Amino acid sequence: MEFIKTLFNFPQVHEWLGQAGYPAVYLGALAGAVLALLIAAVPILMSVCLSPSRPSAAKKAAYECGVPPVGTAREKQMVRFYVVAILFVLFDVETAFLFPWAVAYDMLGLFGLIEMGLFLAILIFGYVYAWKKEALDWVY
């Protein structure tokens, strides 16, 4: 009985976890991830067990609005997608730099502001270059 009371005293559990320090706080995130995996897997298993399975050639064909499918989908793709991916990598690395800067901003003072101003200026220069080179144009 006492044990169950402890289990459901959520604030007390969190206080204890907070005192236990660094890895213990992440227990909840771990529990969430494990349960999320279960919740993702169980419905599929249930549906495999419960649903009928009567496949036929017509059912297994790729859907192309009712006409018989032509070829496979393993084809060449437009190169624009790769350009977008490269641009994304550039700017995403930049956001990775910005997060710690933003958190520590009050401690950095004027130095932080000027430093990030320079960093962003260089980045914006690259951004303008990409714009002028028509890397952002979707249709030529």
Next chain:
Amino acid sequence: MTMATALVSVLIQALLVMLLVLLSVAYLTYLERKVAGFIQVRHGPRHVGWKGLLQPIADGIKLLLKENLVPGAADRAVFNLAPMLVVFTAMAVLAVIPWAQGYTVADINIGLLYILSISSLGVYGIVLGGWASNNKYALFASLRSAAQNISYEIPLAMALIGAILYTGTLSMGGIVDAQERGWLVFQNPLHWIGFALYAVAATAETNRLPFDLPEAEAELVAGFHIEYSSMKFALFFMGEYINMIVVSAIAAVVFLGGWRSPVTGGFAGFWATVWTLMGILLWSAFSYGLLRLAFWKKRFLKMSLALVGLGSLLMILDLAGWKAGGGFGLLSSGFWMLLKVFLCLFAMMWARWTYPRYRYDQLMNVCWRILLPLSLGYIMLSGCFRFVANALVGG
């Protein structure tokens, strides 16, 4: 208390949160159809159960009992894995969101970064699902979706960075604590830009109309999940709705003060009072709008009166509690957090049934040519404002 006890307790908490979210996902689909019905002047579901309230359950059972089709040309393992990946990434981040004061499953100090990093993995589910289907529509849709999701991730993250400058922490609980002088959108009109940027980027991240190019019915039939049926289709659907809840919760926590009621100011100093008055004004305007709607459409009357009444009561209690130096309690803080999440979700549905879809090049242009420079500017302005404020007030 031992580590094992704590682990079991934490598991129970995570399970509670996830089951509640699953239930609300079921009823979000119901709400979506009801909202669509209201906007298009029809009824929506109303035959299964009282006012159609059992409709989501009937849908769930139907999807569970449908045949599990896998196309012959598909990559079986990846095809089955993709929907699980979408639900996993959407579900795993629920653990770090504060649903009420002190009620977070894991208030880790990198909470916001954790949410962004895990939920951006969700695009893998969409790309792998579309590629593994071996269907041309699905492949096109998944490539579009990948380009869209990674593009809009940048303004999304930057809008949050501009806000983080003001809170000084990434912990979700800490962000709410840092807004004790008022919600972030009330602290500085600058954050209206941030909130608007976040709202647009988040709508695009969750693949909702006007940005629902990945599943554009009119051109790609159903997009990346065209070959999916039965429970795997349902999992994609679930993933989308859980992601909506997650982005709404982030909006509520970062910009709208989390579980703080509209009047929760510090009551110290001139500006705190102004923010409190603004909160009261906001709540009055919201109540007025809701009641106007309710008196126009009589079927919302009871619900609206209950909502406005409960909110006003809790607000007065909050005010009294704050004056007395007390906390906010589970009921009050939970009510405000859930109300904010609900309003964000409702706004997303409203937008879905109001605006037409973008064309793909327009979508990319909005992101790379408008949102990106705006979000860079927002970060710099936010930094300058913060610096000047620190210099004037002295930290």
